[in-house]
Amino acid sequence: MRIIVYGSLRRKQGNSHWMTNGQWLGDHQISGYALYNLGHYPGVVVGEGQVYCEVYRIDASTLGELDALRTQGGEYKRTLVQTPYGSAWLYVYQRSVRGKQRIDSGNWLLRDAQEQS
Template sequence: MNTPPLAIARTPLVVVYGTLKRGLRNHHWLQGAEFLGSDRLTTATLYDLGPYPGAKPEPSRGVEVEVFRVNARLLTNLDRLEGYQVRQPKRGTYDRAIHATTFGPAWLYLYNHDIAGCPAIREGGWPAAGSPHGN
């Protein structure tokens, strides 16, 4: 998606799909962010990595996500949590890319490493019902 960087820089939106979701163990990293709502992305597939999921830019039937408006400080803190390396994004744990949401273009953290043997989540959300991973 071609979105002018200035539009994103003014009011960055972030898509979360794992431990950053409301009620899960890392949500406190989003303290001060504005929750815009839930959405379903068909431009990403989640992979259950055990204690957290990773997204890959692959078509899906709709994975459940939450969208937040963040400021530059919160985005920097999320980058640190997700192991995003600004100068070498493909070398970090996660890269980030703009994906379309019903709330506008938003950053989505994409997992950089191998997902061989990890269960794919092509519809619904993480953690799966009854999974111990989310808390």
């Protein structure tokens, strides 16, 4: 199975250790989503824009661990999206983004550049 990640699970980010047993397949941009800064991590919601992501092949155990991390308390919902590497699971933020900063570039790694401009 595959997962598409856009924030703290990406390479060299704070939670990238969760992807240690995954196989990186490549980068991808998903359309029809907007990226928001939620503080120490981001969230994507359905909306206008593109989000820069990484696609991984993972096993069922890793998916279960990520579900426990991301879906606890209903903060995220896992949805299936299409990528050049096949269908992949994406965690979509389920709470309000009112008052949260949208990351216009769609790239979590460039969030600090936006704050400085």
